[in-house]
Amino acid sequence: MTIFTLDKVRKTFTNGEIEEEILKGINLSLKEGEVTALVGASGSGKSTLLTIAAGLQPASNGQVIFDGNNMTAMSSEEVRKIRASKFGFVFQFAHLVPFLTVEEQLMLMLDVSESRLSKQARKAEVNKILLLVEMDHKKNAYPSSLSGGEKQRVAIARAIIHEPKVLFADEPTASLDSKRSKDVMSLIQNITKTLNITTLMVTHDEEMLSYVDHVIKMSDGIVLQSGD
């Protein structure tokens, strides 16, 4: 089932006098329970596309339809609510809150998403997700004592703890070595299937493509080819 559609999305940046079109009419759709990878040369517009889809910046033109609603027509507060409750985010760096323990990072996310779970249910949920990302033994650790791979697994846990519909990941493995990258990728693949969410990720790394369902190749602001 298609849950996310981009329809003729264009993005223009103005640098002083110069107007530059970075996205030149992008169409794509994402299905539930599938991982879609955006690949392409650096500067081809992958991150711009991902952040527009994620409601982190507006499109100059075109429509972003999520779950039947046109996000381009929403107020910034409505978009924030969707980001908080329906989307999850993983970036190149984990960006954890330095003064919260692993468990508290996830509790904060449940707070932000205005989860209706009771306090006890929240704790159980946190334990469940930490088991899933194999970080349950570091529940009370602060980010400063975790390795890069461990931080990224916590970041993934934070991105899915509130059961989002869409997971956005921009080069989630770029800061990790090959072994850890594969672990994180199989984790994302696994989560997408078990929680039946929709994942849109950007990657550089050809090796990671064996973990995804669709590959969309971008070049210079357009979709070159879309395949399985």
Place this chain on the structure above:
Amino acid sequence: MNIAWKEIKKNKVRFLILGSIVFLVSLLTFIISGLANGLSQDNAALIKDLPKGQFYMNKDAEETYNLSKIDSDIQKEILNKQKDAVAFSIQMGFLNDKDDKQQSVAFVASTDSKLFKNVKDGEIILDSSLKNKGIKVGDTLTNNQFSGEFIVKGFVDQKKYSHAPVAYINMKNYQEIYRVMEMQLIFTPGGDSSKEFTGLQSFSNKDFLNTIPSYNAEQMSLNMIVWFLVVISGMLFAIFFYMMNVQKVGLYGILKAIGIKTSRLFKMMWTQMLFITIIALIMSITLSQFFNMVAPEGMPFHLTFETTAQLSIVFLIIGFIGATLSGMQIKKIEPLQAIQQGEA
């Protein structure tokens, strides 16, 4: 979840430093305002203890009560009209004890009134600070302009004028020492300023205090220090939170990206500011009140609870404004920027 508290717990030293500075600045503020109030008591308790009312002095005195002479007919007229009105005079002078040691005092003489001590011819009532100088009830004191002797009838607490202890004497004795028949001033309790008397100028309590030389200058400079300290503490908050926020721009961006409300980030800052300020204030209030109790008797220090409460509220408001001003940058943070900036 209370992220404000979690951050304080994780970064104790940072918050401890801010807390200590706020504590020291507020303590200093309390001490100086206690000193200002103490000095003002020492300078004019005699006048400050009077109820609200109107002071009258001769227009020709040009606001210098020392030069004022109130015509005895007008005095009679006012005192007849208003039963609780009182005519009085204050003059600085000296008393000699039996060892011929000189004590500087402020002589006060008045017509019959509950507001002043009324003493008989040859008697004197003194401020209790003179007890420490070895003067007792029943002692005889002299003044070189006075033909007779004063017998000490008793003591009163906290009656000071121009940093000297007050000595209440009879009007007749006053007239002999200073060779004037007229009184300097008339005070009508509760009297309203609209009441005019020919040749007299009226003053409210506050206006009259300001005619006392040195009172105004002393209070103004001390109050200026107090307000400087208050402003400095506000700036401290602004600078501290500004620096903290600059360090956290990346973090705030990420939190905004995952959907946290900007208002929650502000609440976090306000909670931290309140927490630090309240603890620092509790400590400085306790310490300054303790100081109030143990301050040496000779030290003019008087810190009322009212002043402390007022200053505390001002501190909280200033801290709030400081933190909020520096928090305005949070509003401007774009989530996207933070993501692209790399590891926070």
